[in-house]
Ligand SMILES: [Mo]
């Protein structure tokens with residue numbers, strides 16, 4: 001980059017707001033910033049200033065007075081649009097939703113024992129099933145994504161066009177003035193700064209719908225054919241340890257009944273709740289049943305995560321203890337032990353046991 | 356048992372019909388009989404005479420002319436009932452549904468490396484969330500089970516009271532004259548010989564709802580407290596190899612490109628389809644993408660299984676080849692590698708990689 005390049009690139013990001021210094025910035029432009037684990041412990045609701053930021057492009061300038069949400073689709077008159085004031089006339093509902101990146105726990109994807117083996121034969125290009133129709137969300141900054149129409153119109157699906165987050169106007173980084181919120185679905189479909197909703201026979205044409213956010217076989221290797229794979233919508237059952245931190249010192253113990261307090265989160269996609277979280281301090285040979293702090297949500301609409309804590313035994317002579325957690329969701333889906341079966345080049349939908 | 360005991364027990368089963376000799380009978384009374392794998396290969400629809408039989412009690416005598424389905428619940432007049440002729444006046448719908456036992460693949464549950472370790476401390480008795488309401492099905496023979504009311508009344512949930520199977524009256528072994536069919540849900544909730552539907556704030560009081568068909572942590576051990584665990588409703592993502600059979604001889608091969616044809620099934624619960632099936636001949640280090648024969652069903656209502664086949668490479672010098680399969684469903688849930696995290700005393704919801 002020349003100095004001129006840098007200056008013109010910087011100019012694109014002038015509307016990016018200041019961020020809470022507590023966030024861990026993985027990349028500044030576009031902003032990709034994580035919440036430190038310790039700020040999530042035991043808090044069912046993450047405060048907006050601590051909510052993770054995953055932008056794919058610069059934050060757009062959207063003037064609330066000029067804002068229009070365009071709506072397009074079969075049977076909808078051309079030029080149909082809504083001001084923000086008009087949208088606020090619709091019944092207001094509050095829904096508690098956990099948003100999770102497709103790339104959550106991507107760092108666990110780094111290990112891949114297959115890299116030096118020859119690529120296996122593919123058994124044939126798979127036919128990808130076409131959905132009858134999709135609801136496509138376009139963002140003011142150029143991002144776009146879609147969801148199956150069946151999810152969009154499901155009266156129990158709780159899909160929102162949100163203008164508030166935690167009781168205040170939605171922050172600039174999170175989609176001001178309007179964001180799609182698609183409960184039970186990967187956050188990549190909850191389009192920020194949404195200014196158009198289209199009903200279409202095709203998925204969103206965006207890069208992120210077509211050539212990103214899809215899962216692949218471990219054997220698909222590093223160069224993948226996105227047209228053969230399926231868009232991530234609902235995420236699988238997931239859990240992670242938030243505390244103690246990696247490498248933390250826990251109190252020395254000489255009594256055989258000594259335990260360490262472990263806390264974390266668990267969630268599943270598609271409105272499925274969490275039935276159980278198992279925590280181990282011996283690599284998964286024995287498990288302690290965690291105490292769950294379950295959201296008070298209806299069957300099939302359990303969109304919010306479950307926080308948990310457990311007191312796990314620690315052997316008195318252990319110098320190092322490896323903690324492991326895994327969750328079981330309402331469908332009795334569980335997490336795979338390791339990355340062997342789920343590693344993928346894109347590092348998405350990583351839900352192996354968390355160690 | 357005395358001879359008199361045996362005679363009176365036998366008398367209970369006089370209404371049990373003859374079964375197809377092809378079935379593998381695990382226990383005769385009550386009948387628990389499996390379909391041999393080779394009869395399932397490549398057949399999306401299992402013929403009724405080859406459909407697995409899992410009865411918990413003797414087959415009851417139900418006279419179609421005297422049959423009444425009683426319906427009870429808040430707001431429903433006392434004594435409400437329907438004859439079979441009356442039920443047939445309701446719109447008839449055809450739904451293709453795969454039914455799966457909670458104990459499918461139970462034999463894979465026999466290995467348990469934890470048996471000689473001391474039981475871990477439990478981290479506290481968990482609170483079990485109560486559903487607002489349940490639809491309870493009672494069978495004429497004494498079996499009973501329930502499902503969440505949200506599933507029962509979901510217009511896209513496709514729950515049926517079925518009087519036909521594959522175009523003919525439902526066979527005696529499968530619930531003649533009426534069976535509840537609960538798509539996407541463990542077969543144990545599809546109550547046969549159903550003669551009463553009740554709406555209740557409580558789950559079915561039956562043994563099979565309260566003290567059976569629940570999953571537990573591997574560390575819960577052999578004596579479990581059913582009141583602390585959740586009823587199985589939707590089953591997790593599952594797959595299995597149907598052919599070649601265990602121990603089958605495959606053609607010797609001296610060329611490095613030699614493959615063996617592997618075929619099986621995959622399915623998930625809750626109407627989720629199957630995105631991918633991976634098949635390995637090297638213990639999971641490399642995978643071949645199977646060709647899928649997907650049911651033509653709508654998003655969220657994919658109740659039928661997906662048959663698949665794959666041609667996997669076999670090393671020319673291998674004396675024995677271990678085949679492995681695993682599936683990925685539409686929620687990107689996948690199967691755990693082994694039994695370490697999912698072993699349970701009851702042997703239910705076993706969905707480790709199939710070897
Ligand atoms: Mo993401």
Ligand SMILES: [Mo]
Pocket residue numbers: 409455456457458542543
């Ligand atoms: Mo079953």
